Amino acid sequence: MMKRTMLSLMLCLTIFAAHAQSTADEREKVKWFTDARFGMFIHWGLYSAAEGIWEGERLRNSNNYAEWIRYRNRIPEAEYTGLAKRFDWAKINPEQWVLLAKKAGMKYILITAKHHDGTAIWNSKVSDNNLSKLSGTNRDVLKELAAACKKHDMKLGFYYSHWLDWEHPDGWDHNQEITGRITDEQYNKYWQSKVLPQLRELLTNYGDIAMIWFDMWVDYKSTIVKKEQLDQVISLIHKLQPACLINSRLGFPANYPGIDFETMGDNQLGAVYTDHPWETSGTIANSWGYNALENEYKSTSQLLQSLISNVSLNGGFTLNIGPRADGAVPYEDQTRLNEMGTWLAKNGESVYGCTGLKLRPDQHDWGRITTKKLNNKQIVYLQVYNWPLDKVLRLTGILSKPEKAELITDAGKVALNFTQAGPYTHIQLPDVAGDHFVSVIALEYPQPVELDEKAAAESTFGGLALTGANASEKLYKSVPFDGLRPSHLVIDKAGLLTWRVYISTPGTYNADVSFHNSSKTGTSVKISTGSQNLSQLLKPTGKVVVEPHDSYTDEFVNNRLGELNFPKEGYYNITLTADAKENQKLLLNRIWLNKKP
Ligand code: GLC
Numbered sequence: 001m002m003k004r005t006m007l008s009l010m011l012c013l014t015i016f017a018a019h020a021q022s023t024a025d026e027r028e029k030v031k032w033f034t035d036a037r038f039g040m041f042i043h044w045g046l047y048s049a050a051e052g053i054w055e056g057e058r059l060r061n062s063n064n065y066a067e068w069i070r071y072r073n074r075i076p077e078a079e080y081t082g083l084a085k086r087f088d089w090a091k092i093n094p095e096q097w098v099l100l101a102k103k104a105g106m107k108y109i110l111i112t113a114k115h116h117d118g119t120a121i122w123n124s125k126v127s128d129n130n131l132s133k134l135s136g137t138n139r140d141v142l143k144e145l146a147a148a149c150k151k152h153d154m155k156l157g158f159y160y161s162h163w164l165d166w167e168h169p170d171g172w173d174h175n176q177e178i179t180g181r182i183t184d185e186q187y188n189k190y191w192q193s194k195v196l197p198q199l200r201e202l203l204t205n206y207g208d209i210a211m212i213w214f215d216m217w218v219d220y221k222s223t224i225v226k227k228e229q230l231d232q233v234i235s236l237i238h239k240l241q242p243a244c245l246i247n248s249r250l251g252f253p254a255n256y257p258g259i260d261f262e263t264m265g266d267n268q269l270g271a272v273y274t275d276h277p278w279e280t281s282g283t284i285a286n287s288w289g290y291n292a293l294e295n296e297y298k299s300t301s302q303l304l305q306s307l308i309s310n311v312s313l314n315g316g317f318t319l320n321i322g323p324r325a326d327g328a329v330p331y332e333d334q335t336r337l338n339e340m341g342t343w344l345a346k347n348g349e350s351v352y353g354c355t356g357l358k359l360r361p362d363q364h365d366w367g368r369i370t371t372k373k374l375n376n377k378q379i380v381y382l383q384v385y386n387w388p389l390d391k392v393l394r395l396t397g398i399l400s401k402p403e404k405a406e407l408i409t410d411a412g413k414v415a416l417n418f419t420q421a422g423p424y425t426h427i428q429l430p431d432v433a434g435d436h437f438v439s440v441i442a443l444e445y446p447q448p449v450e451l452d453e454k455a456a457a458e459s460t461f462g463g464l465a466l467t468g469a470n471a472s473e474k475l476y477k478s479v480p481f482d483g484l485r486p487s488h489l490v491i492d493k494a495g496l497l498t499w500r501v502y503i504s505t506p507g508t509y510n511a512d513v514s515f516h517n518s519s520k521t522g523t524s525v526k527i528s529t530g531s532q533n534l535s536q537l538l539k540p541t542g543k544v545v546v547e548p549h550d551s552y553t554d555e556f557v558n559n560r561l562g563e564l565n566f567p568k569e570g571y572y573n574i575t576l577t578a579d580a581k582e583n584q585k586l587l588l589n590r591i592w593l594n595k596k597p
Contacts, residue, residue: 030260032155033211033245034277035353036107037311038344040337041159041281041320042097043067043288044141045115046131049086049325052291059291066322067289070117071166071173080117083325084134092327094141095148100321100329104337105344107352108155110213110318111145113202115159115289118167126197129167146206157211158202162195162233163225163251164215172224187224195229196236203240211245212237217265220251234258247279254278269306270313273358279316282306284333290322297332300339301385301437305368307340308383308438312356312368339437347408347440350381357449359397360470363457366393367438371449377403378448382441387433388460393441395425396457396502399450402443407434416441421569422502423452454500455571463594466499466574473497479587484546484553486514491523491586497576503566505595511561512592516541516554519584527561527576527591534562538586556589563596 045067052059052066059065060072070080101109114120120130122142132140142158149156165171170182170190203209216223220230230251237244238258245260254262254276261277264270269280284303285294298306307317319340321333344351354370357380362368367385371378380402382395401420405427406413417428425443433439456470468478468489475497476489489497503509515538517523522539536559544555566572574593580586 026260029243030245030277033108033261033316034314034355036155037316037351037354038104038106038307039108039110039155039157039279039316039318040097040101040104040106041288041318042109042111043115043159043290043320043322045112045121045289046070046080046083046117046119046134047115047289048323049083050080051324052287052289052293058293064286064291064294065289066287066291067112067115067117069289071175077167081119081129081134084131084136086325087131087135087137088326089135089137089139092139092141094145094327095151096327097145097321097323097329098148098152098154100334100337101154102152104341105348106154106319106337108157108210108318109145109149110157110159110211111142113142113158113160114165114198116161116164116166116173116215118161118165118171120198122201124198124201126201127168127194142202142206150207155210156206156208157213157245158206158209159213159215160195160199160202162214162216163220163223165190165194168194176224181224184224184226188226188229191225191229191232196232199233199236200240203237203244209241209244211247211260213247213263214250216249216251223251225251231258264315270310270315270361272361273313273356275314277316278314279318280306280310281318281320283320284336288320288322290324290330297336300336300343303336304340304343304437305385307351308370309368311351311354311370312383313361314355343435343437346410347435347438349379350383350408350440350442354381357397357451359451359453360457363396363470364394365460369395373448378445380443380445380449382427382443384433384439384441386460387439388429390461391429391431393427393429394458394460394462395427396423396455397452398425398443399423399452400445400447401425402445404444406442406444408440408442409434413442418443421504422571423455424458424502424504452502455502456499463592464501466501466576466591466593467589471497471499476588485516485587486556486589488516488556488587488589491578491580491588492582492584494579494581495577499574499591500571501574501593502571504569506566506568508596509564509566509593510596511564512558512594513538513561514556514558514589514592516556516587516589517585518554519586521584523584523586524579525561525576525586527564527574529564529566529572529574532564534564536561554587556587558592561591564593 047067050069054073123132123140124130166173168190170186248254248259248262264280267282285297310317323329354372368383370381405416405418419426456464475495481487522537526535543552
């Protein structure tokens with residue numbers, strides 16, 4: 001009996017050790033990617049030559065996705081392949097793309113080897129439907145790109161549209177849902193004769209491939225693709241290039257064995273800190289492939305903020321360019337990448353190899369936080385989007401005291417004074433911001449920082465907003481800002497909410513409540529701290545005019561509840577009890593606590 005227990009214990013330990021080993025190996029395999037954080041996506045194929053216009057008509061979809069033009073504008077295959085003649089091979093030079101990525105501070109390039117149109121952009125032996133053959137050149141753009149990446153020390157990955165293929169007779173396009181599904185056998189013919197052999201080519205002829213990026217944005221179970229087919233892809237990649245990463249848009253969840261990182265929805269930035277590796281692919285305007293009719297470009301600060309906010313949640317950012325059929329990168333893309341590169345050359349230590357702190361996401365109104373370990377120290381980077389006019393940067397949530405605080409400027413690092421009290425670090429700022437886009441302040445700690453993830457964060461200029469987001473309990477439904485009404489809690493039953501606040505300056509504070517109440521009688525509320533109570537009947541509120549004559553919305557009003565006295569420095573609990581009922585709802589926006597002037 002004893003022996004059997006020992007045996008099963010040993011077996012458990014072996015399995016546990018093997019599991020720990022395999023997750024350690026996986027982390028090691030994906031480490032270059034989680035360190036890189038920033039890469040270049042390139043959408044380039046036959047569609048680039050259509051430029052989002054077909055026979056005088058714009059793309060038939062307001063998302064502007066020009067790489068979808070063959071499908072959206074119902075272009076016959078023979079006419080579509082004719083676009084190959086527009087490619088200007090005398091000008092096309094993939095090394096330019098690599099140099100641009102390098103200058104932008106990007107660590108990998110991901111190019112659409114085959115997009116949904118089914119046309120390989122390399123000289124594929126598997127299918128004549130390839131750019132080299134169709135445009136009558138002996139060039140292989142992927143060979144040239146691979147050589148340039150090697151020369152400039154840039155990782156290379158391939159996007160491969162596995163699920164959709166609009167040119168193969170047995171491939172899938174969404175219209176199959178109406179026109180009669182192709183059979184599983186037919187689809188498997190496509191899979192065995194095109195997908196697997198082409199992936200084999202890509203993984204054999206172009207040196208080390210850092211990742212294959214697949215593109216299926218729904219669960220594979222709701223598609224024609226079978227689990228076995230996807231597993232075949234994983235084993236092929238593992239056999240030919242064991243170090244090559246695979247993204248979740250293969251059709252599996254991020255934790256499926258063989259999936260190395262999660263890809264979010266297009267342009268969908270992270271919302272919470274996520275432990276496993278992940279990235280967002282993003283566009284500079286809307287389209288991925290070149291679209292002549294684009295004119296809504298994101299600004300450089302917006303793009304930088306997308307990168308930084310993902311890193312602060314442990315994610316990365318793969319930013320797209322859509323070169324034209326002569327290889328040229330649109331000027332608007334170039335300027336943004338160059339500006340990002342300049343910023344990263346100066347502030348890159350706050351992005352590469354960084355992750356985030358597990359505080360509430362988005363809790364500071366001035367920006368985001370990234371962090372990394374460096375020679376046994378922890379560096380915390382405050383990414384300041386908005387430079388406070390009162391010259392104090394208020395950080396909440398770190399209990400440890402930094403050894404030093406430094407602002408990164410064009411002229412190097414400048415030491416800043418700071419104070420530490422409870423979970424607050426107040427940093428004295430100079431007049432001039434460290435950067436036009438995002439200023440970075442590096443805080444250095446001798447040991448891993450100790451966090452207080454519960455304390456409500458201070459606002460710029462001081463003051464504490466107690467909201468649904470920073471309350472200790474999730475008792476009530478939380479409604480996000482809907483464009484007119486502020487975010488609020490729907491208080492529809494009696495209950496108690498608690499906030500944890502730190503008071504660094506003792507004294508008398510004003511307490512205000514911002515709310516809407518559409519009941520007939522109003523709702524009684526009481527906020528308390530220690531033995532102090534402030535009670536009030538919050539009377540019914542009405543509507544407010546948004547636009548003359550046609551648009552009204554719930555009015556949220558601000559009531560002074562009274563004064564609370566905090567006699568000494570330290571933590572306090574603030575509670576709110578509301579005497580609400582189902583038919584007597586109180587919509588609570590926030591309680592605002594601010595030191596009396
Ligand atoms: C989408 C689109 C595609 C684009 C991709 C990039 O899935 O179908 O055109 O390549 O996202 O993220």
